Amino acid sequence: MTRTDARPVELAAPEDLLLPDLADLAGPDGAVEVLQRTLTDRYLDTADGALAAAGASLRRRSGPEGAGWLLRLAPGTTPAELTSSSTARTPPAGLTRVALGLTRGQELQPVADLSTQQTSTRLVGPDGRPRAEVVDERTSSTTLGHESRLDHWRTLVVRGGDEDTDLAPVVARLEDAGARPDDGPSPLERALGSAAPTAATAETSSLAGLVGRYVAEQCDQIARGDLALRLGDPKVHRTRVAIRRLRSTLRVYGDLLDPEPARRLEEELVWWSGLLGEVRDREVLAARLAAQLAALPPELVLGPVAADLDATLSRERAQHLHRVEEELIGARLLGLLEALVRWRTEPPFLEGASAPADGVRAYVKAAGRNARRRLRQAAREEPGPEQEERLHRARKAAKRARYAAELAEPAWPRAAQHARRAEELQTQLGEHQDSVVTAAFLLRAGAAAGARRGHNGFTYGLLLADERQRATEVRRRVRSLRG
CATH class of the missing domain: 2.40.320.10 (Hypothetical Protein Pfu-838710-001)
Incomplete structure (x- = not known):
């Protein structure tokens, strides 16, 4: 070939x-x-x-x-x-x-x-x-x-x-x-x-047209990501973003859609995103830890830390990518792709979706309020696992608010301001989540390194402490992150 x-x-x-x-x-x-x-x-x-x-x-x-x-x-x-x-x-x-x-x-x-x-x-x-x-x-x-x-x-x-x-x-x-x-x-x-098949013409004068256009864009991006995987390009970030945008739309604008098809689609999107996420997480961890190791003074890097981290993350990424590649010929993924074609051309809208597009403002504002409410709930918690979980939920709510506003921009120009504010909140909370995930990996990798001859867990401990400090700094800023 x-x-x-x-x-x-x-x-x-x-x-x-x-x-x-x-x-x-x-x-x-x-x-x-x-x-x-x-x-x-x-x-x-x-x-x-x-x-x-x-x-x-x-x-x-x-x-x-x-x-x-x-x-x-x-x-x-x-x-x-x-x-x-x-x-x-x-x-x-x-x-x-x-x-x-x-x-x-x-x-x-x-x-x-x-x-x-x-x-x-x-x-x-x-x-x-x-x-x-x-x-x-x-x-x-x-x-x-x-x-x-x-x-x-x-x-x-x-x-x-x-x-x-x-x-x-x-x-x-x-x-x-x-x-x-x-x-x-x-x-x-x-x-x-x-x-010859023809593409549906997008209109944005109604809620159905506005939401349908955004849904179609995400379906197209997921399909392009699938094709890229089949062509040997394992970059999955854009596909995962499109899945998040589509899932957010199903949540925020859910009362415009038939709930049963929406539930089935989200279930399959969660499954596929989870598989892709295992690959992407290793890519993010590898880049993040390589940068942090490079910033350490050489005398604080004890043992083959860089090589060990690279080997571990490369091996785990390859394992998860193999699982993804196996699913490319599976009936479940083909069924998801078939569903995306239907959602792209004929989303299952309810009668209320025929309302004028300016009704999108209420959805954007509600999504923003939900993100701020979750942030306040997280701020009230004492530091610990419960607060970490609430901050994670607030981050996901901020993403939904951002994507809801992006969807609304063709009908409501001011939605761009809402999207920017939500993105700022998402980014800062994302720093916390990245630190939590990286710290958990370092704890696992450091424990394994400390038990092997010729290896040392000291540098892992330094990196772990740095990540926990970053997470603490974000938590200290939480009260000012009101969205």
């Missing part, structure tokens, strides 16, 4: 356009090579067009060059494409594993056949290496399924010899001849025409 990061430049061309002379762009002593070929592509998708809805496509190509499979992902995705030289009639496992989160386990079936007459003009430099290629494609399409649809069009595809090639002179020459940037649909979308 091959990954391709660069996307070609595509131009729409009228049928009567004459390609301009490009020979001078090959440079002195360069050459122009022209090749003609016919390619046949069969596109696959699910019955409900899940790949097309996600901006992706999967096709099998037959022909003298480029035969095999190609999975093209949505714009902005890295890599842009995955290819396989397999000529089997069924998609290779490597591509279907990546596409599984998009298809959510549904069966792939043929949806369109495309036949393309290609004339390739390759600009070759004096060193024999290709500088650029212009492919003139004349495509005819036939849709498959209950109804057949025929169409044809012409496209110019411009590719560089490598990722650093400047294609601007070639593109400018083609545009001067009458080609135009192709901002229209993909070849598959063009072939399917009205059969």
Whole structure:
């Protein structure tokens, strides 16, 4: 399986356009090579067009060059494409594993056949290496399924010899001849025409429109995070933030939603976020402790503390990441992704959600009051485990207040001020929670180090004391953190 990061430049061309002379762009002593070929592509998708809805496509190509499979992902995705030289009639496992989160386990079936007459003009430099290629494609399409649809069009595809090639002179020459940037649909979308899935139009004049838009954004981000994991990118922070935002919306705006679907969704979000959180927590701990160790005088670092911490956290992170990767093919995660598609397109709103969007102010203010109330409750507690727990709850309430205000900004500009205040509170309380979590880890790691030959728990104790002092300082400031 091959990954391709660069996307070609595509131009729409009228049928009567004459390609301009490009020979001078090959440079002195360069050459122009022209090749003609016919390619046949069969596109696959699910019955409900899940790949097309996600901006992706999967096709099998037959022909003298480029035969095999190609999975093209949505714009902005890295890599842009995955290819396989397999000529089997069924998609290779490597591509279907990546596409599984998009298809959510549904069966792939043929949806369109495309036949393309290609004339390739390759600009070759004096060193024999290709500088650029212009492919003139004349495509005819036939849709498959209950109804057949025929169409044809012409496209110019411009590719560089490598990722650093400047294609601007070639593109400018083609545009001067009458080609135009192709901002229209993909070849598959063009072939399917009205059969292609379309995204719902977001409106923010009602509470349903406002909340629905925010929910859709979080669902999209969670889906992008899932795809990134399948592509081998284990960064989970953005996915966890999107999950928190979605859960906060279910809580703060819960009386606008059917409670049973909302309960089921939150239950699954808690499960998935918990698995991802185990990975993320080790990343945060590793960065935090590395910085704190670097700040200590060398004479206070006794034993291989840095190496031990790195080994422990790397091992634990790998274990939890393996668990996450196992779930990528599991029915539970695919079910969650299916639910997110439904929530993105048709959130289960109750009748009250049709009220005007300016009603969002009451929700924002209520979320802010709840955060301040929880903060006051924490401030009244004596230092100890109970206060730590109440501060943690206040932090989560501050997050909900922040996200509730962010959701409201399109309908109520002043919500941005509420969001900033809530974020400030969240950040300061977050310092306390980070210290509590880090201190607990250091206690565990230090106890283990002190019991091993050649190791010493002294430095762990220093770091632990520093973390507890940071937590104490936050608690002292609690009374001024009124949100």
